[in-house]
Amino acid sequence: MGRIWLQALLLVALFFGMYHTLRQVDWVNLLEIRETADKTEKKLGDMLWSMFRKSDREVKDKLVTHSLDSILVKLCDYNDIPEENIRLHVLEKDEVNAFALPDGHLVIYTGLIAACESPEELAGVMAHELAHIELDHVMKKLVKEIGLSVLVSMTTGSGGGEIAKEVARTLSSSAFDRQQEKEADIAAVDYMAAADIDPEPFGEFLYRLGGKSSRMGEYLSWISTHPDSRERGEYVISYAEEKTYEAGPVLGIGTWSRIREQLTAGIPASRSSQ
Amino acid sequence: MIAVRPFPYKPGEHEKEKASNSYLMSLIALIAGLPLPIVNLIATFFFYLGNRHSTYFVRWHCIQALLSQASLLLMNSYGFWWTVSILFREGRVTNDYIAYILTIVLFNAVDFAATIYTAIQTRKGRHVEWLFYGDLTHLLVKK
Numbered sequence: 001m002g003r004i005w006l007q008a009l010l011l012v013a014l015f016f017g018m019y020h021t022l023r024q025v026d027w028v029n030l031l032e033i034r035e036t037a038d039k040t041e042k043k044l045g046d047m048l049w050s051m052f053r054k055s056d057r058e059v060k061d062k063l064v065t066h067s068l069d070s071i072l073v074k075l076c077d078y079n080d081i082p083e084e085n086i087r088l089h090v091l092e093k094d095e096v097n098a099f100a101l102p103d104g105h106l107v108i109y110t111g112l113i114a115a116c117e118s119p120e121e122l123a124g125v126m127a128h129e130l131a132h133i134e135l136d137h138v139m140k141k142l143v144k145e146i147g148l149s150v151l152v153s154m155t156t157g158s159g160g161g162e163i164a165k166e167v168a169r170t171l172s173s174s175a176f177d178r179q180q181e182k183e184a185d186i187a188a189v190d191y192m193a194a195a196d197i198d199p200e201p202f203g204e205f206l207y208r209l210g211g212k213s214s215r216m217g218e219y220l221s222w223i224s225t226h227p228d229s230r231e232r233g234e235y236v237i238s239y240a241e242e243k244t245y246e247a248g249p250v251l252g253i254g255t256w257s258r259i260r261e262q263l264t265a266g267i268p269a270s271r272s273s274q
Numbered sequence: 275m276i277a278v279r280p281f282p283y284k285p286g287e288h289e290k291e292k293a294s295n296s297y298l299m300s301l302i303a304l305i306a307g308l309p310l311p312i313v314n315l316i317a318t319f320f321f322y323l324g325n326r327h328s329t330y331f332v333r334w335h336c337i338q339a340l341l342s343q344a345s346l347l348l349m350n351s352y353g354f355w356w357t358v359s360i361l362f363r364e365g366r367v368t369n370d371y372i373a374y375i376l377t378i379v380l381f382n383a384v385d386f387a388a389t390i391y392t393a394i395q396t397r398k399g400r401h402v403e404w405l406f407y408g409d410l411t412h413l414l415v416k417k
Contacts, residue, residue: 023370037367140365143363
């Protein structure tokens with residue numbers, strides 16, 4: 001009997017020994033798998049962004065884009081996120097929505113900016129979407145809901161337009177799973193605290209819009225696609241209380257007021273103000 | 275790893291053929307069953323059920339073939355579901371995954387070669403015992 005156990009142990013050791021040895025090789029780089037995956041993600045991101053750009057007008061107003069860029073740069077710089085990998089786009093639409101697309105595209109609707117009462121709230125939403133990008137939630141969600149083979153076929157030209165629309169709809173108007181949303185919320189608080197931006201307004205924003213979601217239905221996509229907003233608002237605030245930071249201004253009060261005024265008045269999407 | 279050992283009696287022609295077929299059964303199922311790892315085990319198991327009242331030599335080799343398939347099933351199933359999770363959930367191939375797949379490919383290849391060798395030897399009436407599986411089979415199969 002002892003001999004059998006010894007032989008079993010030998011086989012198990014052989015199996016795990018071989019597995020451990022093979023794990024030491026960087027197969028992903030050796031076989032250029034990462035490169036292929038990155039190319040697929042880039043093509044997918046460009047394809048989806050061009051669809052959104054065609055259906056809604058992109059805001060080019062420099063006051064808006066520069067201000068949002070400065071928030072993004074601050075979040076990236078303090079969290080060692082390469083800002084050149086993030087492509088920020090503002091689209092003119094009343095919907096309160098923001099979402100991430102593959103290859104680092106971060107899309108924000110003017111309706112969401114208008115719904116924010118302070119630049120800190122907007123920074124919270126941006127940090128949340130940035131976290132989805134950094135934690136690779138976007139591709140994981142697409143693979144889970146659409147399937148890897150369909151995504152690859154889209155980028156090689158054999159995928160139909162209907163599939164591309166379905167992918168766009170999945171990313172802009174359906175939630176990530178509960179665990180991923182929580183991960184992104186927590187990471188957003190971390191990003192904000194590291195950048196010395198007060199994270200509590202982000203929690204208040206979630207809490208406030210969570211209360212409005214039943215009344216304002218279709219315009220509050222970001223909240224309706226991010227369920228349990230009140231509960232999330234509460235844990236974001238309690239997690240933010242544990243963090244230490246020296247909250248500084250995200251944007252000048254005058255800048256934020258002017259952005260709000262412009263959005264209320266309606267921005268000519270293609271205008272380029274200095 | 276594999277050794278030709280003496281057997282208590284000299285098997286007849288019919289026994290040699292059946293014992294050899296128990297190994298061939300797992301090979302045929304391997305081709306038909308890819309990538310579903312359970313098919314091999316089911317095929318070998320049903321072959322054993324059909325021969326469980328057969329002679330000692332036949333039963334012995336049916337069990338050795340069955341046991342080797344059972345352990346392959348474990349490692350192949352893990353690889354199969356890992357692949358499914360990459361295709362439908364994770365979407366990222368990792369170094370750990372490739373290392374695991376290569377390991378099970380190597381183990382399957384060794385098992386494949388050993389199975390062919392044993393099928394040939396058994397057909398000639400030689401009794402082949404595998405490391406671990408041979409001793410385990412001795413424990414399970416009574417004369």
